[in-house]
Amino acid sequence: MTFDFTPFRAGKRGVAMRRPSGFCMAVAIVGLVLLLPAGAFAQPEGAGQLEVPPGGIVHTVVAGDTLWDLSAKYMGSPWKWKEIWELNRFVTNPHYIYPGIRIVIVPSGPREVSLVVESPAAPAAAPETAPSAVSAAPPAAARENYLDVSPDSLVRAGQFLAEKPKGIGKITGGKDPKEGFSAGDTVYLSLDRRIPEGQMLAVYRVRGPLSVPGGRVSSGYVKFLLGILQMGPVEEGRPTAVVRTSFLDITRDDIVSDEIPAYSRVKVVPGDDRVRATVIASRNVNVELATGDFIFIDSGSAAGVEVGNVFRIYRAIELEAGAATVSRGETKIEVARAVVVRADKDFSTLYVNSGTRPFDVGSEARRGVPAK
Numbered sequence: 001m002t003f004d005f006t007p008f009r010a011g012k013r014g015v016a017m018r019r020p021s022g023f024c025m026a027v028a029i030v031g032l033v034l035l036l037p038a039g040a041f042a043q044p045e046g047a048g049q050l051e052v053p054p055g056g057i058v059h060t061v062v063a064g065d066t067l068w069d070l071s072a073k074y075m076g077s078p079w080k081w082k083e084i085w086e087l088n089r090f091v092t093n094p095h096y097i098y099p100g101i102r103i104v105i106v107p108s109g110p111r112e113v114s115l116v117v118e119s120p121a122a123p124a125a126a127p128e129t130a131p132s133a134v135s136a137a138p139p140a141a142a143r144e145n146y147l148d149v150s151p152d153s154l155v156r157a158g159q160f161l162a163e164k165p166k167g168i169g170k171i172t173g174g175k176d177p178k179e180g181f182s183a184g185d186t187v188y189l190s191l192d193r194r195i196p197e198g199q200m201l202a203v204y205r206v207r208g209p210l211s212v213p214g215g216r217v218s219s220g221y222v223k224f225l226l227g228i229l230q231m232g233p234v235e236e237g238r239p240t241a242v243v244r245t246s247f248l249d250i251t252r253d254d255i256v257s258d259e260i261p262a263y264s265r266v267k268v269v270p271g272d273d274r275v276r277a278t279v280i281a282s283r284n285v286n287v288e289l290a291t292g293d294f295i296f297i298d299s300g301s302a303a304g305v306e307v308g309n310v311f312r313i314y315r316a317i318e319l320e321a322g323a324a325t326v327s328r329g330e331t332k333i334e335v336a337r338a339v340v341v342r343a344d345k346d347f348s349t350l351y352v353n354s355g356t357r358p359f360d361v362g363s364e365a366r367r368g369v370p371a372k
Contacts, residue, residue: 053087056106063099067091068200068228068244068260074107078245079151079263095260096199144267147308147339149351151263156247158224158283160296160347165206165223167255168192172238180249186232189239189256201229201241202260203250207285213362214278216298217346224283224294225261226250266341271309273368275299279313279361280347288358291336295350297365301343309340311350311365315357335359337369 050058059070067085072078085094088103097103169191174181181187195201208221227246231239243250277299282289289295299305313336336355340348350365 050102050104052104053106056087056104058102059105061097061099061101061103064198065097065099066198066200066230067094067097070103070105074105076108077151077263079155079261080108081260082262082264093199095201095258096196147266147268147341147351147353149266149341149353152247154263154266154341154351155261156225156283157294157341157349157351158222158296159342159344159349160281161221161223162217162346164208164221165204165255167204167257168195168201169256171203171250171252171254171256173252180251181243182246182249183227183243185243187229187241187243187250188235189229189241191239191256195231195239195258197231197233199231199258200244200260201231202257203227203229203246203254204257205248205254210281212280212298214280214298216278217280220281220347222281222283222296226254228260229256266339267308268310268339269306269308270369271304271306271367273366275303275305275309275367277303277305277311277348277365277367279359279363279365281361288360289336289352289363290358291352291355293352294341295338295352297348297350298346299365300346300348302345305340305343305348305367307340307343309343309367310369311338311340311367312336312369313338313352313355313359314364314366315359316363332364335363338365 052058057074059065059074067081068078071081071084075081075083081094084103084105085091087106091097091101091103169189171181171187172190173188175186175188178185203226204223205226206221206223209219210222211219226248227250228244229241230244231241233240277297279289279295280298281296283294283296286293297311312334314332315335316332318331335357336352336359338350338352341351342349
């Protein structure tokens with residue numbers, strides 16, 4: 001941004017009118033303010049009277065702090081950083097916080113939810129001496145089911161995209177001559193924007209284009225998280241970063257992004273049986289899919305799919321009847337069940353949480369669980 005302080009000329013008679021020097025100084029100050037990073041004004045007015053929920057604490061940020069690290073320290077998992085951000089929305093960039101600001105944190109234990117949270121036990125039967133006229137007992141609390149997936153697994157679930165995703169840059173190499181980089185390595189980056197030292201970034205792997213069965217879309221791309229970087233200093237004109245964590249070796253073909261996933265537990269809400277879809281891909285290159293895999297279907301929020309919905313997976317089988325064999329595709333049986341962990345507009349990501357036999361891409365998926 002540049003500012004032109006050339007004397008202003010106006011008036012019909014061509015009289016030159018110079019703006020006072022005080023005006024120029026004011027414009028210069030405004031220019032400097034506009035050039036300051038937005039985070040410099042992250043702490044709101046009256047921050048000394050932060051609203052602290054019961055059980056909460058106030059943490060004063062020091063150099064090197066990130067919501068990612070504070071989440072690991074106080075929440076039991078770095079992937080719960082969004083819970084801290086929700087309490088401190090004055091922070092404009094959750095992946096870069098400034099020393100000196102004060103943020104509210106409600107610590108929690110590291111325990112994760114189980115698949116099923118049982119309803120309270122039924123009340124004991126009344127003794128025989130109890131009066132015959134008693135008030136009706138309150139109904140038992142409804143049982144709530146939660147998907148039992150660790151934060152590390154869930155944040156790597158990935159997504160299916162019709163268009164090839166783009167990041168903000170790539171890794172161009174490392175301080176050590178390696179083909180793959182892992183936690184603790186220092187890497188050099190090529191970025192399309194300036195990222196401040198200390199900010200967290202994510203690295204994603206992209207597979208595709210992949211051929212898609214079912215006919216709704218011909219091909220697409222799978223994108224999933226590989227690791228987390230933290231920006232370091234610029235060395236000899238090259239931005240550096242340290243690999244904070246990695247699930248697989250990170251390579252120069254992977255993309256760098258400023259979008260870091262967060263963990264939220266998934267409440268299971270089966271949904272009705274009006275949605276049918278096709279399994280179009282899996283996160284990993286698997287020939288056979290089974291319990292523990294993440295898969296993608298060609299139906300999303302536009303069709304009413306929501307996080308927590310349950311899909312039954314059907315596989316076509318061959319049946320033998322004496323010497324005759326029923327042709328493949330005429331008979332389908334349920335072989336697995338999967339829960340939606342991400343619902344984009346046209347595609348959804350599911351976690352296969354149970355199964356009786358493997359299945360493959362192209363299998364049918366039907367939403368809902370039959371009543372017992």
